[in-house]
Structure formats: C-alpha cells, structure tokens
Amino acid sequence: MRNTLRPAVIAPAAVLAVLAVGALAFAPQGTTQAHAGHARDSKPGHVAGSTDWQHKLKAALPSLGHRNWIVVADAAYPQQTSPGVKTIVTGAHQVDVVKDVVDLLGKQPHVKAHVQLDKELNYVPENSAPGISRYRKDLDTALAGQNTEKLLHEDLIGKLDDAGQEFSVIVLKTDLTLPYTSVFFELDAKYWDADREADLRQRMGS
Known part of the structure; x- marks a missing residue:
C-alpha cells in the first residue's frame, strides 16, 4: 500500500501564537520597552525618577553639614558652574520635593536647616x-513649623555661588514652571546654635 502524505492541520490558536511571535520580532526596536515605561509612569502617584533622587539625597x-546647602528649584533654575554645585533632575513636583526634604532633615541627628525663600x-x-x-x-x-527668611533671588544665587566654591551644594530641580519658587535650605549643626556660639566666644574673650 502506498503511503499518502496528508497536509498538516494547524490549530487556530497555534496560528495566532506564530503570528504574535513574528510581530514582536519585526516590531521597531524599543517599542516594547516604551509601552512598559508608559504603563509604569501612569500608575497613580508615580513620579518618574523620584526613587532615584531620593536615594541620592539620602546617601x-x-x-x-554646616555650610552645605540643599536647593529645591523650579524648572528654569540655572545650572551653576561653581565646582561644588551638583544638580539632580528629580522629575517630581516641587512642593512634594520640599516636603520630602523637610522630612529627611527632620530625621537627621546632625543637621538642621535655615530655610530661605525668594523675596x-x-x-x-x-x-x-x-x-x-x-x-x-x-x-x-x-x-x-520651619523658620523661614526671605531674600532677593540674586542675593541667594550669589550666596550659593560663594558656597559652591568650597562646600557642597545639592540642587534638586523639579518640574514646576512658576517664577521665584525655589526653596533654599542652608544647613547648620543641629547640636549647636548661635546662642551657644556667642556664649563660647564670650568665654574665650574673658
């Protein structure tokens, strides 16, 4: 008896699977990653890059310490060229970053901040x-609950330029597009203050 070859019958589900694999193979490079990234960014409360900047600040x-600065800046804040100034783009909303900085500083045993705003x-x-x-x-x-002081914006920029020549300044750049909204945290020792410093100098003078 002669063997007869019969055409293979492929189930519809298998055909769909093959077509799906082929579509992925010929999709433009990066398409899958782009869609995945979009899905992550659309989660409620998710801010792109927020975890990264928080980790950098915590580290x-x-x-x-004393004479270092942290600045929470608006989107158009200038990139400063002083060697000690480091800019981190947060991708987060400015008020949220301010809250996080206040919270983080409140947990530190060694530093506090004098908060300064644009007049x-x-x-x-x-x-x-x-x-x-x-x-x-x-x-x-x-x-x-924070003690704040208001100074002209150019005076604050000048103070940062001077500080950045010798000390570290961290600028956390946000997505806020409103003018004169940067918040300047000038760090100081939490376990020492101006009154105790004045008393010390008086004792040294006597």
Whole structure:
C-alpha cells in the first residue's frame, strides 16, 4: 500500500501564537520597552525618577553639614558652574520635593536647616503667573513649623555661588514652571546654635 502524505492541520490558536511571535520580532526596536515605561509612569502617584533622587539625597545627607546647602528649584533654575554645585533632575513636583526634604532633615541627628525663600515670591501676581496663589498656600503648608527668611533671588544665587566654591551644594530641580519658587535650605549643626556660639566666644574673650 502506498503511503499518502496528508497536509498538516494547524490549530487556530497555534496560528495566532506564530503570528504574535513574528510581530514582536519585526516590531521597531524599543517599542516594547516604551509601552512598559508608559504603563509604569501612569500608575497613580508615580513620579518618574523620584526613587532615584531620593536615594541620592539620602546617601549624601550623612556627609553634609554646616555650610552645605540643599536647593529645591523650579524648572528654569540655572545650572551653576561653581565646582561644588551638583544638580539632580528629580522629575517630581516641587512642593512634594520640599516636603520630602523637610522630612529627611527632620530625621537627621546632625543637621538642621535655615530655610530661605525668594523675596519676590510674595509679589508675583496671579494674572502674571496663574497658579501662584495656590502654590504659595501649598508651600506654606509644606514649610509649617520651619523658620523661614526671605531674600532677593540674586542675593541667594550669589550666596550659593560663594558656597559652591568650597562646600557642597545639592540642587534638586523639579518640574514646576512658576517664577521665584525655589526653596533654599542652608544647613547648620543641629547640636549647636548661635546662642551657644556667642556664649563660647564670650568665654574665650574673658
């Protein structure tokens, strides 16, 4: 008896599987990763890059001390060229970063911060920068309990330039697009203050 070859019958499910594999093979490079990244970024509360900047700041804090600075800056804050200034792009909202910095500093045993704000912030009108009124309220809430001082923006930039010549300054750049909204944390020793320093100098003088 002569053997008869019959055409192979492929189940519909198998055909679909083969087609899917082929589509992936010929997809433009990076397509799968792009969709995966988009899915991660769309999770509620997720901020791209937030974990990275927080880890960097936490790693740096033990080495920071008196005369170091941390700046939470708006999106257009300038890249400074002083050797000690390091800029980290957070991809996060500015008020959220301020809250995190306040929280992290509050947990440190060795440093505290003198918080300084742009004096111009109080004078920016809502019609020139829509959203600035709400921002001021949110910032007040984020800095509740902190002693703050207001200085002209150019004076603060000058102080950072001078500090960056000899000391480390960390600039955390955010996505905020409102003017004069940077928050400057000038670090100081938590276990020493101006009154005790004055008393010490008086004792040394006597």
